[in-house]
Each structure stands twice: as C-alpha cells, then as structure tokens.
Amino acid sequence: MAGDDVNHMKNALRMKVGEQLEVCDSAGKVYLCRIDEYHPGAVILKIEKEWQTDTELPSQIYLFQGLPKSDKMELIIQKAVELGVYQIIPVSTQRAVVQLDEKKSMKKVSRWNSISESAAKQAGRGMIPKVSEVMTFHEALEVAKSLELTLFPYELATDMPKTKAVLRSVKPDQKIGVFIGPEGGFDQVEVEKAIEAGALPITLGKRILRTETAAITILSLLMFELSC
Helix, strand or coil: CECHHHHHHHHHCCCCCCCEEEEECCCCEEEEEEEEEEECCEEEEEEEEEEECCCCCCCEEEEEEECCCCCHHHHHHHHHHHCCCCEEEEEECCCCCCCCCHHHHHHHHHHHHHHHHHHHHHHCCCCCCEECCCEEHHHHHHHHCCCCEEEEECCCCCCHHHHHHHHHCCCCCCEEEEEECCCCCCCHHHHHHHHHCCCEEECCCCCCCCHHHHHHHHHHHHHHHHCC
16 A cells, blocks of 8 residues: 555554554445555555445436536535545536636646545545546536436426425436536526436425535435435
8 A cells, every 4th residue: 555545644643553444445345454564655454354335325426516616616525425426527507607727627626536535535435436527518418318317406496296206216226417506507508408418307495505505405315315
C-alpha cells in the first residue's frame, strides 16, 4: 500500500506495526489487515480476513447535477456520496450561472473526486463514486437513456401521489438517474427534451428547494426506498 493514505496512517493517526485496520478495494470488498512493516512511502499489510461490504445500495444511482454557484458542488458531492450515490455527473445547463472552461473544469473535477474519496472513507463505503467531467445537457440525456429509470425533480411538477408511487416502484439492480437543476432551475426547453428522452418529472413538494437541498432530498428518499 502506498500514497497519501500511508502518510496519514503513519504521521496523522500514528498507527504502529501490529495494529489492525480495514481496507477497501473500491469494488465492494473489505479486508481486515494488520500492519506488518513500514517502508519509505509505503506500508506492508497482512490480510487477516475479507468480506463483501453491506454499505452499498442495491441499485446504482447517477446524479446529474446542474452546476451550482460557489462551493455548493462540494457540499452536494459530499452528501451524495454519504447517501449512496454511484456516480456524479456535473451538467452545464442553460440557466447555470457557473460556466467552466476546460482548464478550470479539469481542476474542479480533480478537487471534486478528492472530496468524493474523503466522503466515501468517512461513510464506510465499499467503493469511491466517480465524479465525471462536466457534460452538456444533451450529453447527459444521452447517458441517461441507458438507465432503467430517470427522475426529473421539477419545481413546476405536481401530483404528489404519482411521485410517491414512482419512488415506491424503484427496484434493486436498477440503474437510476436523477437530474437536479442549478439555482435558476431548468429551462423549459430542457424540461421538454428530458421528458422526450424518457425522464419522469416528479415533485418534491410545494416549496421551492435550493439546488443542494433538492439533491439531498431525492437521494435520501431513494436511499430509504432501496435500503434493506
């Protein structure tokens, strides 16, 4: 084992040879290990036990998040990972205030993936959700077409009984997409294109939620429905 985790173990946590720790392979398997010896920039671990993690949801949830202002994306990523999201896809939408050029986008995505990794470790996840490169709305819809179910929380949507029925209908092993708009919401043309592509408009209630609140709300509801 090598990298920043070794430095954290040795210098921050001050873990000593002989101590135990759990290591995840990011594919859902967890290993109980004992520290055998330290080397410069690396540590040798002895595996004592292994098992499949039970912290993952039975469905893969893809969050298509409209780019928000400031550092809200960092909060959304952190909480989405804690709630069990499988992948986060930043989306450049018509009303997004933030517009990233290629150079800034690469730096942001690297930072966002670091936040995802930290949140996954804190939550005891069996894998580290990937934060993809920023996509256009059209590109995001093309990705969503490959999923079994795509939800489109929308402030003008109505019919709460229908929304509850849709959420209760989610099944294990489904690939589920969730589109969340930025602060300005979705443009009407985007709404129409999403529906044409098969997305289901749902309501999260009569109050207008901030983008970060909407993401956390729908992911919490899905986690509740999918948890065993």
